Amino acid sequence: MSFFKNIFICGLLWLAVISTSFAAHQGSIQGIVQSANDHLPLAGASVFLVETSQGVATDAFGKYQLDHLKAGQYTLRFSYIGYQTQQVNVTVKDNESVRLTTLLTSSNLMLSEIMVSTPKTVGSEELNPLGNVDILLRPTQSSQDILRIVPGLFIAQHAGGGKAEQIFLRGFDIDHGTDIHLSVDGMPVNMVSHAHGQGYADLHFVIPETVERVDFQKGMYNADKGNFATAGFVAFQTKDALEQSSILLEAGQFDTYRVVGMLDLLSEKQKKENRQSAYLAAEYMGSAGYFESSQNFSRLNLMAKYHHYLSDNKMLTVQASTFSSQWDASGQIPQRAVDQGLISRWGAIDDTEGGETSRTQISVKLKQMMDNGAIWDNQVYLIDYNFELYSNFTFFLNDPVNGDQIRQKENRSIFGYQTNYHLESDFGGTKLFSHLGAGIRRDNVRNNELSRTLGRRTTLSTVSLGNVQETNVFAFINETLQLTPRLKANVGVRVDHFDFEYIDALSSNYQRQNQAQTIVSPKLSLSYTLNPAVELFAKSGYGFHSNDARVVVAQQTTQTLPSALGADVGVNLKPFANMYLSVAGWWLDLEQEFVYVGDEGIVEPSGETRRLGVDFALRYQITPWLYADANVSWTHARSTQAPEGENLIPLAPSFTSIGGLTFKTKAGWNGSLRYRWMDDRAANEDNSVIAQGYFLLDASLNYTHKRFEVSFSAQNLLDQAWDEAQFDTESRLQNEANPVSEIHFTPGTPFFAKVGVKLFF
Known part of the structure; x- marks a missing residue:
């Protein structure tokens, strides 16, 4: 022994x-x-x-x-x-x-x-490579245009350019943001319990030239994203510093003009020696629009951002911005009015529609590396928001004398705080990346109003008026484990607690209506790198459909936050060094879709739904200066509780594609030719009313010199007559005996050209 x-x-x-x-x-x-x-x-x-x-x-x-x-x-x-x-x-x-x-x-x-699979590191987000590629190549006319970077996502404007665009993605008519989580520099864009509808997301406060990165993910598979993320999320990141100052002057058809100034506030010496940056950005835009009645659109954006490395392991970012916009609108028009010659495609039944909105915000973010190598960041933000919108969707259906114009109005303040802790550690001889986070968002909405009006001047009656207070407290943990050199697993759990409160100002008795619910959302994803050119992935997640406080207190049911369950399975691959492909099949089940119809002040439940589809994305560099891209999406969206043939989901896109050619030469020339295509789709449940599809071509051409840039762009090159926003609506014209239900539409942009000159200094 x-x-x-x-x-x-x-x-x-x-x-x-x-x-x-x-x-x-x-x-x-x-x-x-x-x-x-x-x-x-x-x-x-x-x-x-x-x-x-x-x-x-x-x-x-x-x-x-x-x-x-x-x-x-x-x-x-x-x-x-x-x-x-x-x-x-x-x-x-x-x-x-x-x-x-x-x-x-x-x-x-x-x-x-x-690369099809990027190495993970502590505190650095795994950005979608398609977003990184497209933001460098695609021309953008507005911040809303940047949303089109998400494969399969389409937008539609139908209120004079000032209202948030309607969004379509993965078989959802997302309206103005109900089922997609949007953020800018960590600050929320979606508005809970909004006067015009749940999740209203107006991105017009973002100056496109300030956007540096766009990250996106379809599906509800990210534990750090909660409310509104049913169909996915899009996160905008603005520049921390400018390479140089510039001023841009643009002018186009329909009395359209735009001025953008970007001013670097620090010298090169200050930036390098003190490791800090600061800049101002301003945008002013105006347009009469292409309608017979001038849209009188104007928008002003101001932004300031300061970024400072306090030490090698600590950085501070402070930013503030303010935005205001006013517009008139011709609204949606009924097809019969055009067919009968009562108005043209560019006319209006009620041309006194329109509105105004503003948003002012400030954010402070501190990010630091701890002694154990972890990265900890904390952010606090304050937002002040105002909104007033006049619309008339049914004309004289409810009031044959004065008409059906409505006003939706609110004043809102938002306070938010969020913290994130990233740590890399060893777990059983392999690397474990931990991401823990928590936060709170509190919305205080004052005088959330729906009223009947006449000509934007006279208030006929008040349908609803009240105050909303909604608080979302959340926490999550996300663990990424490198099981083998090729196999990676991600497990996440998110907990959301919501407190909903509504005070009805029209009630004879003062009463606080309250409802609360907590929901746990687990996530699981796997990825396997077959070789440097092929990555297989499978993602799954449990989440919830966002809900309006007014819906919650009115329903008083256990379905305050209807559950959602979905999965993606696909492959990222590079058949050649200069080609990137991504293909995914997916499905998504929803327990319920309560919708607060802000235009009527009523709640509409839509029952259980199932959506499934296939997404295809291609990026190909043909030569060192020529690039091609294409996105194709097919979706099958149905209600699971309605009879066959009556179970279609209105306006859900079925087949869409977007893509084009882009060139960039060393001599300074660059430009693109791009297409957008959406197939016909059902406008109602039984497919008896069709929303017509469209095919459009857009082009741009620019010459960039070290001192200046000259640009030209054209939308709808073929001057197609297309309908941008379409709804199956019941309405009555002033002298009609009976109402008619049919397609009401907003005509899409005709051929529209503009030129620009940018000076660098």
Whole structure:
């Protein structure tokens, strides 16, 4: 026994000596990757060690570390979307750590740099590669246009350009945001219990030129996204710094004009030495519109942003913005009025529609690296919002004398706080990435109103009036485990608690109507990297359909937050170095879809629904300067409780596609030719009324010089007569004896051209 004991002790000593010797002959590489333009860190940049095929991504501070390296010569390859790939030779010595600072220079996009599976790192979000590619290539006329980056997402404007656009995605007529979670720099865009409808999301407060990144994900598979994320989320990130100041002047048909100023407030020396940036951005836009009655549209945007690295491991971001807009509108018109020659396509039944809105917000965010390597960020924001809208959807259906014009109005303040904690640790010999978060959002809505009006001047009666207070407290945990070098699992759990309160100002007795509910939403995703060119994935998640406080207190049922369950299965692949493909099949079940019809002040339940479909996305770099892209989506959306043939979901898109060609030359020329196509779709449950589809072509051409840029763009090149927004509505014209239910529409933009000149300084 003593013999085996001695052998065992000697073996332990030998292992200790060997392990000590092994550790003593290891080195490491530590570094930071920055943009050569502004010296700001590049989070999520790829760092690849050629000799060992070891890859990592930079964290939120642009930092990375490669450990357990034998002494010798190594080649590091640095890449980031939209930047020139750089290789650096490094000599690693025993017991030493090499420290590098790498500056990447911006360049034309090369799809060969896009990977199907990106390395994960602490505090750096896994951005959708399609969003990164498209924001660099696609021309954008407005912040709402950027939403079209999401494959399969379509928008429609139907109120003079000032109202939030109608959104369609994955078999949802999302209205103005009911089923898609939108945010800008961590601040919410969707408005709960809004006067015009649940989730109303007006993105017009975003100046398109300030947007740097757009991340998106379809489905409810992200634990850090809760309310409104049934169909997915879109997160806008604005620039932290400007490369240079500029002023843009644009003018187009229909008395359209736009001025955008971007002013860098700090010198290059201040930015580099003090590691801070600050800029102002302003936008003013006006247009008469293409209708017979002038739309008198105007919009003013002002924004300021300050970004400062307080130390190597701490950064502060403060931003504020204000926005206001006014407009008149011709509204939706009935098809029969055009067919009978009563009005033209560009006419109106009631041209006194329109409205005004404003939004002012401030946000403070502090992000820091802790001693254990974790990254902790905290954000607080305040939003003040006002809205007033006049509409007339049914003309003289309810009031044959004065007409059916309505006013929807509210004043709102929002307070929010959220915290995120990211940590990388070892779990059973493999890497575990933890993301924990919590927060609160409180909306205080004053004088949420629906009234009958005449000509925007006279209030005939008040249908509903009250105050809404809604609070959402949430917490989540998201764990990503690298099970094998190829297999990665993500498990998340989110808990949301909602407090709904409504005070009816028209009730003879003062009463606070309250309702509360807590819901737990688990998530599970798997991804398998078959080889560097193929990644398989499966995602699943449990969530809920958003709900309006007025619906909740009126229903008083257990279905306060109707459950939702869905899954995606697909593949990301690169058949060639310069081609990226993504294909996914999906399904989504909803327990119930309560809808508060703000135009009538009533609640409409739609019952259980099922949606399933296929999404296809292609990005192809044909030459170093020519790119092609295409998105195709097919959806089957049905109510599961209605009889066959009467179970269609009105206005749910069935077949859509968007794509085009883009070119960018080293000589400064760039432009695009793009198409949008939507198939015919049912406008009611039995498909007896059809919303007509359309095919449109848009084009742009620009020349960029180091001192200036000249631009030209044209929408609807073929001058198609198309209907942008369509609804099956029952209405009555002034002298009609009986009401008629048929398609009511807003005509889409005719051929529209504009030119622009931008000066850099």
